[in-house]
Amino acid sequence: MKPSRRIFLISATAAALISAVPLQAQDKPALEVAFLYDNPVGDVGWVRQHDDARLALEEALGAEVKTKVVQVPTGADSERVMRQLAQGGTKLIYAVSFGYMNPMAKVAAQFPDTVFMNAQGFKTSKNMGVYSARVYEGFYLNGIVAGKTSKTGTVGFLASMPVPEVVQSVNAFALGMRSVNPDAVVKIVWLNTWYDPGREREAATALLSGGADVLSSILSSPVSIQVAEEKGAHAVAWQSDMAKYGPKAQLIATVLDWSPLYVANTKRVIEGTWESGSEWAGASQGVIRVSSLNEAVPADVKELVAKAEADLKSGSLKPFTGPIADQHGKERVAAGVSLSDDELMRLDWLSAGIQGSIPSN
Structure with a gap:
């Protein structure tokens, strides 16, 4: 077999293998997910439980997500941080304290293509939801x-x-x-x-x-x-x-x-099925x-x-x-x-x- 013929067959085979991979897997980058904490991650307590769930999210979804943590007080500073995150390409932002709600509502109105989720709050919009625990x-x-x-x-x-x-x-x-x-x-x-x-x-x-x-x-x-x-x-x-x-x-x-809630919600964002609402999860959701x-x-x-x-x-x-x-x-x-x-x-x-x-x- 001539070298040119061998190269053509190899290229054709490679092209066939690539075409067999779903376009979603080829083209879709990892979803950038940010978590806002108003306190350091200690070894117990509220922020610790959220961060454990963040790590569980990474383990569950693997290469589909890329998470980051930002520690910032609630208030004007958090509004600035959320705006910077959305401008930088972060498509899902979780803010784990009630105090982030009002700043988040302002930023969510400015970035309709980013999903915002606030823990324990009550304000919602087309691209902002809330989640809490029973x-x-x-x-x-x-x-x-x-x-x-x-x-x-x-x-x-x-x-x-x-x-x-x-x-x-x-x-x-x-x-x-x-x-x-x-x-x-x-x-x-x-x-x-x-x-x-x-x-x-x-x-x-x-x-x-x-x-x-x-x-x-x-x-x-x-x-x-x-x-x-x-x-x-x-x-x-x-x-x-x-x-x-x-x-x-x-x-x-x-x-x-929090991991069952974070995994399920993030999957919906990745799949394009996420809808705004208020989720109150308890023992029945784990x-x-x-x-x-x-x-x-x-x-x-x-x-x-x-x-x-x-x-x-x-x-x-x-x-x-x-x-x-x-x-x-x-x-x-x-x-x-x-x-x-x-x-x-x-x-x-x-x-x-x-x-x-x-x-x-």
């Missing part, structure tokens, strides 16, 4: 463990800010606790912050001194676990598994796993789940938690199903009735068994 489901499960293991019947709760997510969580915690221990009470302390280890330590210590023997916290630090470990008490963990800070103290960890239970937790309590988690996943358990009375004895939810999502977002009362009140501002 945090209260995890606190309901934690409440069951606290109610069954507390010897004093008093549990201390470190609350952050009086926003709907936190009000829902405090109530769900009390409902879960009193579903197994009807006389148990929750003492609540509001700190008006998401992270302040010094004040958290003071509040946790005061709650234990005031009769609580189990602590719960919705803040991002492991302080409540640490204080419980130091004082020989117990605690339930939220967001991240914090057992390394209190191997004896931590009874249960219910965690936020976003809320039990990460660990201390070996010291009795077997019957573990069974209760497993059953409740399974029922949350199936939708047969809705924590805000009546009868539910508030802390003053007034019926708020009639027997057999479940609060709608809209009603949950407007929740402005505390259920029976909670000592304390919702701050007015």
Whole structure:
């Protein structure tokens, strides 16, 4: 065979192989995805869980995505950063805190070809959506463990800010606790912050001194676990598994796993099927789940938690199903009735068994 004939055959074969590869695989570059964090990535807490999910997204979608992280405060700086990202070719931007919502809405209006997603917000547009987690489901499960293991019947709760997510969580915690221990009470302390280890330590210590023997916290630090470990008490963990800070103290960890939401949403953007909306994900999507239970937790309590988690996943358990009375004895939810999502977002009362009140501002 002449050399020119051999070269022609090789070229023809190569061309046939290339043509057999879908055009999408040949031509479509990796989707550039940016994550905006308002705090550093620690080893536990809110930002840690989002960054773990970002890494899981990279693993799940491989060469289809290219992610980057930008740490920037909410406000004017974040607006500038989002604009620069969109101008630079980033086609999907996740901003993991509520405070990014207003700056994001401004930038989204200027870049209709970029998809913007804000965590915990409520503003949407054609190219801007919001996503959040049914945090209260995890606190309901934690409440069951606290109610069954507390010897004093008093549990201390470190609350952050009086926003709907936190009000829902405090109530769900009390409902879960009193579903197994009807006389148990929750003492609540509001700190008006998401992270302040010094004040958290003071509040946790005061709650234990005031009769609580189990602590719960919705803040991002492991302080409540640490204080419980130091004082020989117990605690339930939220967001991240914090057992390394209190191997004896931590009874249960219910965690936020954002990866199912990030993977599914990013796939829709890649496939061109993404539509704006508001997604509120929970146990049924795998976003809320039990990460660990201390070996010291009795077997019957573990069974209760497993059953409740399974029922949350199936939708047969809705924590805000009546009868539910508030802390003053007034019926708020009639027997057999479940609060709608809209009603949950407007929740402005505390259920029976909670000592304390919702701050007015």
